[in-house]
Amino acid sequence: MSKNIKTISNPKIKLEVLTQDDVKKIHEATLQIIEKVGVRFPSKRALEIWAANGADVDYEKKIVRVKPQIIEDAIKKAPPAYKLAARDPQQDLQLDGNHVNLGTDGCGVEILDINTGEKRTSCLQDVRDIARVADATEEVAFHWVSLSAQDTPVESRGLHELKAVWENSTKHVQTESVYNVEEAKAAIEMAAILAGGKGNIRERPMLSLMQCTAPPLGHDGGSLDAALLAAEVGIPTGFMTMAACATTGPITLAGDLAVGNAEVIAGTALLQLAFPGAPVFYAAAQTASDLRNGSYTGGGPEDFLFGAATNILADFYNIPLSMGAFATGAKEPNWQAGLEGGLSSFMASVVMSDMLLGCGFLHGSRIWSFAEMMMDCEIFSIVHKMMQGIVVNEETLAMDAIAAVGPGGHYLGQKHTRKHMRELFMPQFMDRRPYSEWETKKDDARDWALAKARKTLKEHQPDPLDAKISAEFEKIIKSVEKK
Amino acid sequence: MLEELYKEMAQSIIDGDSDISAELAQKAVELKMHPLDAITNGFVVGVTYIGDQFGKGEAFLPELVMAGEAMKAAIAVLEPELLKLGESREMLGRVVLATVEGDIHEIGKTLVGTMLSASGFEVIDLGVDQPADKIIGKALEVNANLIGMSALLTTTMVRQREVIEELDKEGLRPRIKVMVGGAPITKDWVDKIKADGYSEDAIGAVKVAKQLVGKE
Ligand code: B12
Numbered sequence: 001m002s003k004n005i006k007t008i009s010n011p012k013i014k015l016e017v018l019t020q021d022d023v024k025k026i027h028e029a030t031l032q033i034i035e036k037v038g039v040r041f042p043s044k045r046a047l048e049i050w051a052a053n054g055a056d057v058d059y060e061k062k063i064v065r066v067k068p069q070i071i072e073d074a075i076k077k078a079p080p081a082y083k084l085a086a087r088d089p090q091q092d093l094q095l096d097g098n099h100v101n102l103g104t105d106g107c108g109v110e111i112l113d114i115n116t117g118e119k120r121t122s123c124l125q126d127v128r129d130i131a132r133v134a135d136a137t138e139e140v141a142f143h144w145v146s147l148s149a150q151d152t153p154v155e156s157r158g159l160h161e162l163k164a165v166w167e168n169s170t171k172h173v174q175t176e177s178v179y180n181v182e183e184a185k186a187a188i189e190m191a192a193i194l195a196g197g198k199g200n201i202r203e204r205p206m207l208s209l210m211q212c213t214a215p216p217l218g219h220d221g222g223s224l225d226a227a228l229l230a231a232e233v234g235i236p237t238g239f240m241t242m243a244a245c246a247t248t249g250p251i252t253l254a255g256d257l258a259v260g261n262a263e264v265i266a267g268t269a270l271l272q273l274a275f276p277g278a279p280v281f282y283a284a285a286q287t288a289s290d291l292r293n294g295s296y297t298g299g300g301p302e303d304f305l306f307g308a309a310t311n312i313l314a315d316f317y318n319i320p321l322s323m324g325a326f327a328t329g330a331k332e333p334n335w336q337a338g339l340e341g342g343l344s345s346f347m348a349s350v351v352m353s354d355m356l357l358g359c360g361f362l363h364g365s366r367i368w369s370f371a372e373m374m375m376d377c378e379i380f381s382i383v384h385k386m387m388q389g390i391v392v393n394e395e396t397l398a399m400d401a402i403a404a405v406g407p408g409g410h411y412l413g414q415k416h417t418r419k420h421m422r423e424l425f426m427p428q429f430m431d432r433r434p435y436s437e438w439e440t441k442k443d444d445a446r447d448w449a450l451a452k453a454r455k456t457l458k459e460h461q462p463d464p465l466d467a468k469i470s471a472e473f474e475k476i477i478k479s480v481e482k483k
Numbered sequence: 484m485l486e487e488l489y490k491e492m493a494q495s496i497i498d499g500d501s502d503i504s505a506e507l508a509q510k511a512v513e514l515k516m517h518p519l520d521a522i523t524n525g526f527v528v529g530v531t532y533i534g535d536q537f538g539k540g541e542a543f544l545p546e547l548v549m550a551g552e553a554m555k556a557a558i559a560v561l562e563p564e565l566l567k568l569g570e571s572r573e574m575l576g577r578v579v580l581a582t583v584e585g586d587i588h589e590i591g592k593t594l595v596g597t598m599l600s601a602s603g604f605e606v607i608d609l610g611v612d613q614p615a616d617k618i619i620g621k622a623l624e625v626n627a628n629l630i631g632m633s634a635l636l637t638t639t640m641v642r643q644r645e646v647i648e649e650l651d652k653e654g655l656r657p658r659i660k661v662m663v664g665g666a667p668i669t670k671d672w673v674d675k676i677k678a679d680g681y682s683e684d685a686i687g688a689v690k691v692a693k694q695l696v697g698k699e
Contacts, residue, residue, distance in 0.1 A: 109637055109666060109667040110667075110669075121669065121671070148637040148638075148667070150637050150667075154637075154638045154641055157637070157638060214587050220587050222585075246544070246545065247590045248590065251545075289544075289590075291543035291544055291545070292537075292540060292543065292544065293544075293594075293684055293685070293686075294544055294590055294591070294594045294685070366666055366667075
């Protein structure tokens with residue numbers, strides 16, 4: 001465990017939602033899609049890279065069709081494991097297949113105000129506050145830039161957000177909010193300053209970049225160009241598919257996996273063709289669409305199955321995975337939010353997804369709630385505990401204690417009990433009190449979670465970022481704004 | 484016999500079968516049926532049925548979308564005949580719809596388009612990543628009375644304002660009304676940019692559109 005970070009490792013629970021044969025079929029379907037149907041790459045730079053590497057490029061439609069061999073060879077160049085660096089090196093994260101690292105959710109647009117509880121538009125101060133609270137929790141291993149700083153200029157917004165997180169936390173930062181060339185260049189400059197030079201980014205990447213694919217079977221131009229810039233300097237970069245059954249993907253789960261896989265694998269191959277060995281990751285938040293209103297469900301059984309299936313695919317390609325979890329359509333922290341957070345995080349963790357996104361959101365990744373964040377963290381802790389499984393050995397079989405207590409009596413007075421009692425899970429937010437106590441207070445998990453967030457925000461002081469670095473960041477941001 | 488044919492027409496829409504609906508429309512032409520009779524007594528009955536079922540939660544989006552496609556296929560055959568007679572279908576209004584420049588989120592906009600057409604609007608869907616001049620240009624070209632703009636990013640919602648400002652500058656409002664939508668769009672934003680209407684979902688979008696064209 002790194003300093004102040006709880007990650008899941010050495011799992012004792014296993015789940016096989018896809019057999020090796022299933023994976024092979026999905027892989028073959030994927031290659032066939034990329035070769036025959038093609039994938040859209042609306043970026044001049046991307047199309048040129050494809051053409052130079054023997055792909056069939058339709059410049060007018062911006063669709064690329066690629067022979068399986070080219071894709072397979074390219075993917076093999078991706079490093080299977082690497083680390084995400086943190087400002088505090090003791091908080092570096094291993095993406096090695098044996099760690100599940102929790103991140104916050106990101107890029108939301110509204111927040112339930114921590115003091116008033118009212119829903120309002122997100123601003124820069126919110127990004128700072130969330131970073132600070134996340135810095136203090138041991139469950140959150142890295143940040144996804146949580147909210148959109150809507151009180152900052154559009155052209156530099158993604159940079160203000162990055163600066164805000166780095167200034168308020170020593171943990172690794174991943175962003176989804178940098179999706180054009182200008183901001184990507186500036187973000188790389190910022191990462192270079194933190195790493196002590198552009199050449200050091202590869203060794204100490206304190207920033208990683210996530211870009212969405214554009215399902216079905218496409219990419220976004222700005223996202224592609226930003227990803228290429230990042231991959232070039234060794235910033236870990238991933239493409240996330242959100243292909244959703246019925247709207248942007250086939251209605252059947254296997255078909256949806258194949259479409260999403262084709263998007264991610266084609267995008268990843270592009271990065272490897274351009275910069276062999278660049279650290280890349282697979283990212284996914286596949287789900288189903290609601291048949292009545294088309295909304296992105298971000299929950300439900302299909303979502304949970306995707307959560308467990310995707311790491312099997314990422315393992316097959318031997319690259320780390322960032323898996324969307326904790327998404328919920330719930331409007332407040334309630335039954336639905338708990339259920340969806342619980343099952344999605346469990347299913348994605350049990351297969352050892354390297355990065356687990358993301359705690360804190362309601363209403364389909366749109367509204368931040370501090371209470372939800374804290375309760376999601378507790379869910380992660382429960383999953384963490386479950387993944388340790390049941391240890392069976394002489395000590396845990398407790399034969400001495402069993403003999404000492406005999407039939408009848410209790411174990412409360414046993415040394416063995418005292419020795420192991422802290423191994424039992426101690427919830428922070430579960431109600432196990434007498435009924436009458438609840439009746440007089442009528443409070444619950446949401447109140448306690450919010451209280452904890454408020455206390456943390458008030459008390460926690462993260463190690464500050466060097467003022468000189470802050471000033472340099474400011475200069476970089478200003479230069480983007482002047483343009 | 485005529486009743487039978489009307490029923491088949493409605494059924495082709497309910498089944499979402501564009502081949503059959505086009506075939507039946509062709510048959511209507513051959514039988515020298517008045518195109519508006521075929522539309523009103525036949526095909527529209529199917530659309531209304533699916534719409535009602537959808538409203539009750541018993542039909543699903545794919546059925547609605549496919550009914551819309553089947554309707555389009557029938558209209559494509561009947562419209563030229565109607566023009567020959569010097570007549571046209573009565574529509575509730577003409578809407579130019581787009582996702583704004585820099586934004587590629589498509590589904591919400593498309594669903595709004597589907598619901599609008601199912602409710603009797605003529606919809607010209609420009610697609611995603613559409614700059615202001617394209618949107619306004621198209622609206623002028625087709626003489627639209629409504630522009631619908633979708634934006635799902637906080638960085639692209641400002642484009643909605645640009646379009647509205649441009650329309651105002653050219654004195655094109657209130658002739659062209661503007662409605663907006665998308666994940667970050669709030670009532671406050673709508674007031675701030677002085678849009679004429681907004682909705683959080685596609686069914687609401689139809690209500691707003693009807694109000695804006697004075698058909699509610
Ligand atoms: C699916 C999705 C995508 C898909 C879209 C696929 C496609 N082909 O359309 C993909 C994967 C491409 C995508 C990409 C990105 N996305 Co996105 N995406 C979503 C998601 C999860 C759901 C959107 C959706 O389809 N909903 C279903 C439809 C039915 O609902 P809807 O769009 O809201 O539309 C309804 C209403 O809003 C309304 N409406 C919509 N338009 C209109 C128009 C009018 C006139 C009216 C009246 C009503 C109306 O009616 C619709 C029907 O009910 C949202 C989160 C969310 N829950 O909204 C994020 C979200 C919008 N995306 C987000 C982001 C950041 C991105 C990316 C920038 C990420 C990246 N770095 O690559 C890119 C965008 C690149 C670009 N330049 O556009 C953020 C945006 C917030 C912000 N801070 O700006 C969100 C909120 C998620 C998040 N928290 O990260 N995304």
